[in-house]
Amino acid sequence: MIVPDFSQQKQTYPFFTELLEMIVSQNPLQRRAIQTHIDEQTEEYWIFAEKLCHQLDHYFLKSQEQKKKAARAYNNLCLTILKEQVLFKKTGIYRESDPVKVNEEIYSQEEKMRLYIVGLLFSYLFWPNHYQMFLFFKNHLTQIKLKSFLEVGVGHGLFTAEVLMQSPNTYGKLIDISQGSLTIAKEILESYQIPLKRTDFIQGDYFDVDLGEEKFDLLIIGEILEHVSNPEEFLTRSRKLIRDKGKIYMSTCVNCPAPDHIYQFHNLEEIRNLIQKSGLKILDERALPLEKRPPNCWEKEKITINYCAFLEQGS
């Protein structure tokens, strides 16, 4: 077996390689998956990963203990998702369908959420599809002029941090049902040295939060439609919250089991139809299958597909 090591990159990318080594030392089984992923990346990836880890080193990953915990959270998320995938291969359906139960058992449990959301943050470095989605978001963002944005289901805050870094005069409203998520998002913004006065954190269910007449240039709704039982209502509300020329960034997934996924999309058409029914139009999209299988097998074999898009008001 070839034993890959990260010593070659260590000098140029010290913050990222330290995290890599910690993840792999806690779980040697990660080595191959991570190596395969990073071998396929260009220098852009290394620069992105190093910049992210360097930013986080200001506060969120300052101590060795924090780094160990972050590595543990990522390893834990991978294991959780693997278990869910094994079960899903047998049943073909998601385990949960009740948002109230998921809120009680997951979103309102601070420690559970910390493990989950911190793990999810690092999935944007190590899961090829998540990294692709973040790049898609980041690249589109450079073309959008914005003064205000709303992120719903902010989770770790990585997307919000990117907007606030790219557009220094922007202000953002951040909603999450989980206080645990909001606490992490605040820590991430602190790591990015972004003044918290540029944001407004709101804890609550998106369907209940009163936003008055306010409209936004951009809505970010990443990885959340599969967490609600009525995604059409969710998208319709989102459409009403953007200005005439406003944009929505959304991501979701098809056949992607997780402990808090309650709405199952069975194919990409279901997502596209929902977008249209909600009065929105797709400007650009990416569909990223998890396995290298031909598109005509995806639905039959229940292949996980990550999906992201930029949307605007339909005509």
Ligand SMILES: C[S@@+](CC[C@H](N)C(=O)[O-])C[C@H]1O[C@@H](n2cnc3c(N)ncnc32)[C@H](O)[C@@H]1O
């Ligand atoms: C999978 S995380 C997504 C994090 C991040 N947006 C991303 O794209 O990676 C989903 C987040 O949505 C939040 N959430 C779930 N249902 C919600 C609801 N009805 N209203 C507001 N937030 C919700 C969860 O607490 C969690 O932080």
